[in-house]
Amino acid sequence: MKKGERRKQELLDIAYRMFITRGYENTSIDDIIAEAGIAKGTYYYYFQSKEQTLEEVIGMMIEKEIEAAGSILDSPLPVPQKIVAIIASIRPAPEEQTIEGALMQPENIIMHQKIKRRLIEKVVPLLTKAAEEGVEQGIFSCDNIPERIRMMLVISNEIFDNYSFTDRDIDVFIDITEKILGAKSHSMDFIRQLINAPSV
Amino acid sequence: MKKGERRKQELLDIAYRMFITRGYENTSIDDIIAEAGIAKGTYYYYFQSKEQTLEEVIGMMIEKEIEAAGSILDSPLPVPQKIVAIIASIRPAPEEQTIEGALMQPENIIMHQKIKRRLIEKVVPLLTKAAEEGVEQGIFSCDNIPERIRMMLVISNEIFDNYSFTDRDIDVFIDITEKILGAKSHSMDFIRQLINAPSV
Amino acid sequence: MKKGERRKQELLDIAYRMFITRGYENTSIDDIIAEAGIAKGTYYYYFQSKEQTLEEVIGMMIEKEIEAAGSILDSPLPVPQKIVAIIASIRPAPEEQTIEGALMQPENIIMHQKIKRRLIEKVVPLLTKAAEEGVEQGIFSCDNIPERIRMMLVISNEIFDNYSFTDRDIDVFIDITEKILGAKSHSMDFIRQLINAPSV
Amino acid sequence: MKKGERRKQELLDIAYRMFITRGYENTSIDDIIAEAGIAKGTYYYYFQSKEQTLEEVIGMMIEKEIEAAGSILDSPLPVPQKIVAIIASIRPAPEEQTIEGALMQPENIIMHQKIKRRLIEKVVPLLTKAAEEGVEQGIFSCDNIPERIRMMLVISNEIFDNYSFTDRDIDVFIDITEKILGAKSHSMDFIRQLINAPSV
DNA sequence: GATGAATGAGTATTCATTCAT
């Protein structure tokens, strides 16, 4: 990686961190360059605008997450576990969850939405492939797989991102998930253990 | 209604319209008072801040929608139709959908999210009551009703608000809805006609 | 004059002085408000933009100059003297000439040009009326009066504004002026005395 | 021409074109180097500053125009035709007239003025020589020739550059021109044909 | 109840120029 690229990556990382912790709107260019210790001109040498920085930050995150999802897909896990693991992996970054309790604070909504939409678009095809595998193996039984996958993602996002969820939410989530995919009852109970694991 | 209250209501209506068509962030106090033909001091006589105006605007909307939902609940419709009608009734205001194609434009996200959350909170109890009625009548069969209702709302919001949905989305939505509530297969096919009706 | 109007007039005067002495481009809003001792918001309360301020400043100048020209026109002077006096009166403000020797400095060009054009448009009709009077009195003899007037103005502007002119320039100017209007030879020699007067 | 000189000439041409079409102020160094496909350092290897680039661009133009004027002067045309042809030849570049209607747009004023002044200074001596020839031949009759020439140039600039001129403007221009030089009445009517020719 | 003048911190963006490599 050349000098210029390294610096840009550095800036991207700083911007990412700040956008996530303080929100996009609440992060000024001045904040970023102060943190990076560079001149304003330098920032604009690497980025055309604040908005474009956001796009690049999001692109970077998406890329990373998709990569992670891809390697799960290629792993030797059973299909249902694969699917659940991927869904779990695209959850918001821990910074978003913890620092300042910032997640879903109004200042984060815009970026969060942008990320979620673009992530869903990218992840749906991956999960569709996994689910089709499940159908072939007789574990699942359903049609219109991409649409069903999308709904699963939407449900999981909504439940696990926003609110403090209860055991009953989890029960319902498991039940619905099984029914969406046409899996046997209780065949996805393993989700409960995943959710109670540290990262959540 | 006294003079002062009338004026406040008038301002609230103007703010509501402007927030929805241009977005909260893109509407300045100056815009509002220009439209209302009043002085800035007058605005601040009625509202403490811009943010508080937003809260009041949202409160007003919620109230209206809950009222509409309540009267559906009291109507003599069959239970499944009631539920679906209420879900349909809390869809975003037509202004949001049509004007400038503004819905889900970044500038609207913040308000949209706020509304959705508060609306869901208010509507869930109503729908829960309806669903319990359905269970008693043997039409539905499920537990954890409030949680299930919330997921239905989330799914319907996501599908019908944001994207241009397809027939396959609808098929899946109907299937999932039936399974969430434990209704008989195809017992909720009537949804399809509702969706293809003009207002949707 | 109300409070607000007085303040605006004050700002207009300050802006005028600064634009003329330092040039429009070289005068920042910060300069103006520092000089006026007001907050930035106050400036923007009275003016929509820097550009619009320039327009108002120019409008104000034009108005003053046209007024002066009008009263010359209504005076009992002989026609040739009237015309020359008006032409002399629309010369650039003494500040422009003296302070920093700013006139025709690149930074002043833009404003100067704008003023000159608009002034010429306004003054041509006045002078045309005067010249027609002269034709009726048999002092002048020419057709296409407005076009001739405009050329006289252009010549006088060019000569007297920009360069240090010589006696020979004046001789030629007098000669041409007489010929443009069809006046008798040497009938406008009085111009020479005007030019050598203090204000030039 | 060596490699370095060729590159500099190339840059000069690009700068010339951009200054004229977009205006000096609206053309950034970045614009120029992007167009030229070189690095910023390279630009500053050839030019000391943006301002100095402008000077060189103007110098280049002047040189070309003076050369053209010189060859007209050496041609076997009758004196009045020579003079008019030279005046016509120093009109603004066609790019200035056509592209974006840019001429006299504020962004062009500065450069335009600079060019005009320097061009007049250079052209006056040439035309003076021609006019003196005319006087010797008895076609013209006047004194203070350089001053008269300058006024002719000023008039022609003003009329033909800025405004859409009318037939009456042309009539007046011809009349004045004849009188400035002391030529016989109607002896310069040929100007009318020149003006109605395509290039004007 | 109503006015509107005044505030001032905050923000993104531009651009000519330098200089180590």
Next chain:
DNA sequence: GATGAATGAATACTCATTCAT
């Protein structure tokens, strides 16, 4: 000859909020 990363001062404009009248 040529590069391009780095600079940083400069700038116009926004807007929610206050308060004396």
